[in-house]
């Protein structure tokens with residue numbers, strides 16, 4: 001950590017995760033003076049906060065890593081097919097050290113506000129502890145899933161036991177040995193933490209409100225031959241990944257599932273199930289569009305899930321029925337379902353026995369009282385906009401971003417907002433965001449940003465602002481892309497449905513990362529930033 005004596009910079013970056021770090025690297029290349037402000041006591045963003053047991057990335061490690069430096073690609077050794085949270089954090093630290101990034105990063109420096117000064121066309125950024133800094137360009141690298149939702153669980157304050165949040169796990173190791181534990185939430189985080197806690201705890205209750213689809217991860221130690229081949233052909237692999245719709249090599253099927261005989265589809269599903277990972281839903285381009293194909297894929301996974309559970313009643317509760325596969329975030333697990341065959345694990349289905357409240361020493365459902373020592377909340381995030389609207393960001397005329405976004409996160413190219421000059425968001429609303437391999441998406445956003453800042457620099461550090469009419473067109477475009485998808489018709493955090501009053505359809509660009517990059521590149525190069533006012 002290094003507190004700066006200077007308070008005036010060309011650029012201030014908020015957040016020191018994957019996005020903030022690469023931004024700093026590129027800003028230095030441009031010769032910009034820059035400062036990164038990070039609220040955590042360590043760098044790493046998501047991978048710093050979500051350090052619960054079992055936390056792991058479900059994009060393969062050789063792909064979920066920076067591509068901008070071949071040296072880093074070659075030097076770093078991933079020990080597993082899917083990297084664990086501690087290993088990703090070590091990797092992030094390795095990159096930061098290698099490029100000497102830390103000297104421009106301030107830790108424990110949460111940002112409270114960012115206010116645009118129209119006369120000077122500069123931003124004033126104020127930290128939680130009241131320090132003020134000033135910059136020409138402000139860049140929010142604040143994360144898509146960085147603000148936990150406070151779950152509505154009556155009596156949470158009355159509970160005398162310990163409460164842990166997956167998204168804010170203590171630094172010191174937690175020992176559940178001999179303890180009775182309840183986990184609330186069965187999304188990606190819950191599905192990862194449950195098997196880990198089950199191995200330690202004396203008794204584990206898993207409180208499930210909506211069952212999700214999860215495919216096996218088959219995590220394993222890195223195969224040396226696979227790694228060698230990958231490293232020998234890294235460039236080609238990266239190029240192939242960039243040509244896909246999600247910056248991820250899933251061997252996407254090209255033939256329509258609708259035109260494929262059911263027996264053949266069954267074989268393909270079987271094949272993909274054996275491979276494991278998120279590639280399952282990429283078997284057919286219409287798997288999440290065509291009702292019959294989606295039902296077939298959903299039923300296939302339902303049968304697989306049921307087949308793993310010894311007790312048929314428990315199996316029936318774990319099988320998702322509320323929605324079709326791909327409508328919500330598909331989960332990847334390493335032994336989640338098998339956990340329910342353990343003697344010490346009980347599934348509490350909140351659809352059968354709704355949660356009434358926490359009690360002093362446990363929880364009460366409509367059916368029974370349960371005694372526990374510890375509660376683990378894996379209850380999700382205020383995604384996409386949460387981190388941005390929690391900062392008091394004010395653009396032209398003092399307009400708060402939160403107010404501008406009261407009906408939805410209006411944006412242009414998923415990177416900028418009309419009325420907020422010289423402000424950029426990385427992995428922001430309106431970008432492909434979590435529908436992709438985020439590290440590569442982040443690089444694409446930052447590369448676009450760096451080119452844009454280079455252009456502005458060559459024009460005497462000009463100001464840039466999205467044209468309102470272009471922003472409106474982009475929003476319409478986002479909505480029309482979304483309307484074609486199953487995500488649009490399913491309630492989940494993808495549509496803001498997990499936060500009251502937030503329902504919306506255009507948090508993400510759903511046309512694929514390849515098309516997204518083509519569109520943002522054209523908006524810069526082909527039209528010479530025509531969608532912006534530059535002065």
Ligand code: NA7
Pocket residue numbers: 145151152153184185186187188189190207208209210329350355378379380381434493498
């Ligand atoms: P998710 O996917 O939003 O999951 C949150 C879970 O918590 C989900 O099962 C919710 O049930 C459940 N939940 C939330 N509030 C409650 C209450 N009050 N009572 C019972 N159950 C509740 O968050 P994750 O952290 O798992 O995953 C988010 C992303 O982070 C993930 O995709 C990765 O990309 C990283 P519901 O489904 O709403 O019925």
